[in-house]
Amino acid sequence: MVPVRLAPGRAVAEKARLEVNLRSPALSPSCHSPRPRWARASCLAVLCWLPLAAVTAPAQQNSPDLSQMSIEDLLNVEITSASKKQQKLSQTAAAVYVITTEDIARSGFSSIPEVLRLAPGVEVAQINSSIWAISIRGFNGEFSNKLLVMIDGRTIYSPNFSGVLWNAEDLPLDDVERIEVIRGPGAAVWGANAVNGVINIISKSAKDTQGGLISAEAGNYEQAGGVRYGTQWGGAAIRFSSKYAVRGTLDEDGAATSNYDRWDLQRAGFRADWPESSANNFTFEGDLYQSETGVNEDLSVLTPPYVSVANFPWYYSGGSIMARWQHLDAGGSQITGQVFYDRSHNGGTGAYGVTDNTLDFDFQQQVRLGGRHEIVWGLGARLVEEDTNPSSFLEWVPDNKDTRLVSGFVQDEIALVPRRLWLTVGSKLEHDTYTGLEVEPDVRLLWALHPRHIMWGAVSRSVRLPSSLEERVQSTIAVIPTPQGIADLLQSQGTTQFEAETALSYEAGYRVQATQHLYLDVTGFYTNYQRLLSGLVGNSSLIFNPPPPHLLTSVALGNDIEGHGTGTELEATYLILKSWQLKGSYSWLGQRTRPIPADPTATAAYPDGANPEHQFQVHSSFDLRHNVQFDTSAYYVSSLSLPIIGAGNPPPQKVPRYTRLDGRLAWSPLERVELSVGAQNLLRPRQLEFLDVDFPVAAGQVRRSYYGKVEWRF
Numbered sequence: 001m002v003p004v005r006l007a008p009g010r011a012v013a014e015k016a017r018l019e020v021n022l023r024s025p026a027l028s029p030s031c032h033s034p035r036p037r038w039a040r041a042s043c044l045a046v047l048c049w050l051p052l053a054a055v056t057a058p059a060q061q062n063s064p065d066l067s068q069m070s071i072e073d074l075l076n077v078e079i080t081s082a083s084k085k086q087q088k089l090s091q092t093a094a095a096v097y098v099i100t101t102e103d104i105a106r107s108g109f110s111s112i113p114e115v116l117r118l119a120p121g122v123e124v125a126q127i128n129s130s131i132w133a134i135s136i137r138g139f140n141g142e143f144s145n146k147l148l149v150m151i152d153g154r155t156i157y158s159p160n161f162s163g164v165l166w167n168a169e170d171l172p173l174d175d176v177e178r179i180e181v182i183r184g185p186g187a188a189v190w191g192a193n194a195v196n197g198v199i200n201i202i203s204k205s206a207k208d209t210q211g212g213l214i215s216a217e218a219g220n221y222e223q224a225g226g227v228r229y230g231t232q233w234g235g236a237a238i239r240f241s242s243k244y245a246v247r248g249t250l251d252e253d254g255a256a257t258s259n260y261d262r263w264d265l266q267r268a269g270f271r272a273d274w275p276e277s278s279a280n281n282f283t284f285e286g287d288l289y290q291s292e293t294g295v296n297e298d299l300s301v302l303t304p305p306y307v308s309v310a311n312f313p314w315y316y317s318g319g320s321i322m323a324r325w326q327h328l329d330a331g332g333s334q335i336t337g338q339v340f341y342d343r344s345h346n347g348g349t350g351a352y353g354v355t356d357n358t359l360d361f362d363f364q365q366q367v368r369l370g371g372r373h374e375i376v377w378g379l380g381a382r383l384v385e386e387d388t389n390p391s392s393f394l395e396w397v398p399d400n401k402d403t404r405l406v407s408g409f410v411q412d413e414i415a416l417v418p419r420r421l422w423l424t425v426g427s428k429l430e431h432d433t434y435t436g437l438e439v440e441p442d443v444r445l446l447w448a449l450h451p452r453h454i455m456w457g458a459v460s461r462s463v464r465l466p467s468s469l470e471e472r473v474q475s476t477i478a479v480i481p482t483p484q485g486i487a488d489l490l491q492s493q494g495t496t497q498f499e500a501e502t503a504l505s506y507e508a509g510y511r512v513q514a515t516q517h518l519y520l521d522v523t524g525f526y527t528n529y530q531r532l533l534s535g536l537v538g539n540s541s542l543i544f545n546p547p548p549p550h551l552l553t554s555v556a557l558g559n560d561i562e563g564h565g566t567g568t569e570l571e572a573t574y575l576i577l578k579s580w581q582l583k584g585s586y587s588w589l590g591q592r593t594r595p596i597p598a599d600p601t602a603t604a605a606y607p608d609g610a611n612p613e614h615q616f617q618v619h620s621s622f623d624l625r626h627n628v629q630f631d632t633s634a635y636y637v638s639s640l641s642l643p644i645i646g647a648g649n650p651p652p653q654k655v656p657r658y659t660r661l662d663g664r665l666a667w668s669p670l671e672r673v674e675l676s677v678g679a680q681n682l683l684r685p686r687q688l689e690f691l692d693v694d695f696p697v698a699a700g701q702v703r704r705s706y707y708g709k710v711e712w713r714f
Contacts, residue, residue: 071519074573075511081150081180081200083411083424084189085334085366085376093424093444093456095121095183095509095523095569101204104173106621106631108664108678108707110217110224110245112201113166115173117635118619119181120585121569122197123611125637125690128700129247130167130263130293133690136183136197137527138565138591138611142692146195146464146503148186152203152285153362154322154340157193159384159403160354162467165346167291168316170265172226172243174213177204183569184525185505187462188426188442189376191407195462195503196527196565203285206230206273207237212714219707222247235274242268249294249700261700265291279328286321295348296698299393300479302487302550312351318344333367353389358382371418376426377410386468393476396468397494403433411442422446434466435500452513457506464501470533470557471496477555487550488540492557499559502530517575526566531559532593534602560602563593579623587615609641609652610690627668629676635660642691658687672713679706 075090082094089096097119109115113132117124123140125133135144143163149156156169179201186198210230217224224245231238247263269287292315299308322340329335339361347353364378382405388396411426427441444458477490509523540553571585591611595602616636624630640655661683666676681687686701 071513071517071573071575074519075513079180080202081182081198082186083376083413084364084378085374090454090511091422091446091448093422093446093458093509094186095507095521095525097121097181097183097571099179099181101177104176104179106629106664106666107619107633108631108662108676108680110173110222111170112173112176112179115179116181116199117617118633119179120571120617121183121567121587121615122181123615126700126702127690127692128261128296128698129249130261130291131692132166133610133692134164134166135611136181136199137525137567138196138589138608139606140610140690141606145467146193146501147197147199148190148194149199149201150190151201152322153200153324153338154320154342155360156342158344158467159356159358160386160388160468162193162464162469165316165344167263167265167293168289168318168344168346170243170245170267170289170291171201171203172228172241172267172269174215174226174228175203175209175239175241175269175271177202177208183523184458184507185442185460185462185503187440188428188460189409189411191380191409191428191430191440192405192432192438192463192465192500195464195501203271204239205237205283206239206271207275209239209241210237213711214714215709215711217707217709219705220248221703221705222707236272237275238270238272240268240270242266261294261296261698263291263293265289279330281326283324284322286319288319289317291316300476302479302489302546302548304481306479306481306487312349314346314348314351316344316346318342331368333365335365336363338362347389352391352394355387357385357387372415374413375410376413378408380407381405388468395474396472397474398472401468401472405430405432407431420448432465434471434498438463438465438500454511455509457508460505460507462503462505464503466498466500468494470494470498479550482551487548488553489543489550490537490553490555492535492555495557498533498557499531501532501559504528504530519573521571523569524567525569527564529561529563529565529593532561532563533605534558534560534595534599535605536560536599536602558599558602560596560599561593561604562596563591563604563608565592566590581621582618583621584618585616589613607642612638612640612657614638629664629666631664631666633662635662637689640690653691655688655691658689659683660687674709674711676709676711677707678709679704681705 077089077098078086079089079092079096079098080086082092082096089098099115099118103118104115107115107118113124113134116122116134121136123135127133127142131142133140133142135147139146143161145162149164156164158165179199182198184197186194190198209228213228215226222245226243228239228241244266249261267287267289271285274282292313294311295314296311299310300306301308320340320342324338327335342358345355360382362378362380364376366376368374384403387400390396390399407428407430409426409428411424413422413424416423424444427439430438440462442460446456448454471494473494475492477492480488482488505525505527507523507525511521513519535555535557538554538556540551543550543552567587567589569587574582576582589611591608593604593608617634619633620631622630636659637657639657642653660681662680664676664678666674668674681702681704686703688699688701691699
């Protein structure tokens with residue numbers, strides 16, 4: 001018996017889909033509960049009327065005042081992720097969005113993946129209670145391999161699966177200062193895998209989190225709690241924090257009668273900051289986590305009915321430790337050194353297990369030359385030890401391997417016309433175990449037509465390095481019954497000949513502070529992709545072991561797909577009143593892939609239809625009287641379509657378009673106490689957001705949820 005993930009009753013229809021995607025999708029009935037239009041309109045009218053009703057009564061002086069951050073302040077927020085140096089948002093030649101600590105608090109979300117819904121152009125879809133598909137500018141899936149994600153500059157990109165294990169990175173949100181989201185390539189400074197975007201989650205300094213914090217949340221979907229305490233010791237500011245959460249199931253029929261994907265997690269961490277002098281700063285931080293979730297797997301077997309359903313627990317555990325030193329000399333040169341060690345493990349009972357140990361060193365210097373050049377350069381090295389335990393449907397050959405990566409980069413920002421026109425040129429050079437030397441150059445131009453009008457453009461080359469998945473994994477994809485009554489076992493084969501995927505990106509953007517109260521930002525892009533992951537179905541052979549006799553068909557992995565992505569992203573911030581702020585965004589994405597002419601029979605690993613073509617969102621933040629906050633958010637996501645090509649020309653799988661409405665009401669009866677209630681997904685009882693085509697698990701439906709939360713600072 002050879003188990004493999006496959007949805008019940010869909011084996012025959014899925015053969016071609018499996019050939020296209022190399023991995024069997026988890027299929028769930030797309031339950032789309034209709035709701036009368038008048039009901040949706042009523043919900044929207046009520047949620048929008050409440051702030052208007054409060055306009056006639058101005059907020060008291062002790063109420064939180066959104067005017068404390070004006071449009072000018074928003075544009076002057078300093079970021080570090082776009083070019084590895086501090087620079088104002090308005091002077092960045094990239095599509096950048098910052099999710100602030102206030103945005104996080106007022107969203108009502110309780111996890112990092114959910115918070116990323118706030119960023120324009122980010123595709124966020126929940127698969128089940130603990131698994132998300134998150135990407136930027138396409139190629140979405142459980143493991144989005146063209147998005148680089150970091151925590152305080154420490155990469156959390158998995159070297160085994162080319163993606164992020166979001167259920168292992170659920171930080172205490174009260175410790176997050178901001179999340180910097182770069183839409184578009186960042187490879188010239190961050191290196192490989194920063195193809196379509198960079199997300200850097202930046203935690204608060206320990207000196208900014210002194211005193212205590214206790215929070216507790218309870219609702220029909222989640223129960224959570226957290227404790228944080230900051231103090232001074234030996235000249236250092238120190239913070240200790242912990243988080244515990246239990247999230248309920250999102251089962252396939254939405255009835256919440258099964259606990260197969262219930263998610264329990266615990267996390268604890270610390271951070272210490274030594275501001276020894278104005279010239280030196282030292283940070284030391286670390287954390288430990290463990291998480292358990294259930295997985296509902298549809299396993300295919302070699303005997304009728306060819307499908308066996310299994311529920312089993314899946315475990316995540318690990319930790320990291322990082323030290324960073326910053327030095328600023330009298331001449332304005334800044335030196336930064338950082339080293340971190342990370343250990344992670346995930347695996348399931350009776351399934352495969354993966355353990356990674358990562359040691360990373362990074363050094364960089366920022367220096368000014370004359371009055372026109374600002375140069376940032378750096379060196380880096382990384383060692384990753386991979387150790388795996390095989391299962392009957394997934395095996396790494398060999399089962400352990402060490403990979404190395406050494407890199408260097410240089411970037412020069414040239415003031416062609418002081419305070420008007422800047423040219424930035426640079427490149428990253430990397431040498432890795434898989435493909436050898438890779439070069440990732442970048443050219444950016446920023447033009448300040450007026451202090452309130454900024455235009456920019458960029459041309460960049462980036463690469464996505466292969467992982468163990470492409471080189472070493474042998475995976476059972478599916479068991480397909482044939483007309484002759486014998487099972488056909490599809491099995492993918494890794495290859496050492498896999499090359500790095502490449503992307504050449506063209507971007508242009510325009511920012512304008514239209515009025516004292518209105519800010520607009522629009523970006524357009526075109527990206528050409530080459531050598532994308534592909535699969536080619538080979539010949540079949542008759543196999544007698546394991547019994548019963550069956551066919552074995554190999555699927556060879558390769559680089560035989562090319563394509564392009566085109567899109568537009570628009571965001572706006574409008575201060576209606578001193579106490580009322582609106583933020584909104586719209587994004588359009590067109591992604592197309594095709595086999596290269598040399599091998600027209602190759603099929604793409606990531607279907608174009610897995611990405612929404614249109615996304616729209618609007619967020620309202622209102623400060624009422626008596627220390628009351630009222631926040632609402634509306635999201636629209638267009639439909640997904642996953643084509644199936646096979647016998648009988650079966651129709652594509654559909655994820656219907658949906659509109660989501662969230663609301664939050666918070667009150668501070670005392671200066672250090674906040675009480676809040678909220679509701680999410682108000683417009684329908686449940687909705688399907690994604691059907692996984694990477695490492696399939698049974699897709700659940702996001703339910704309507706309610707919660708209450710109390711937070712006490714002391």
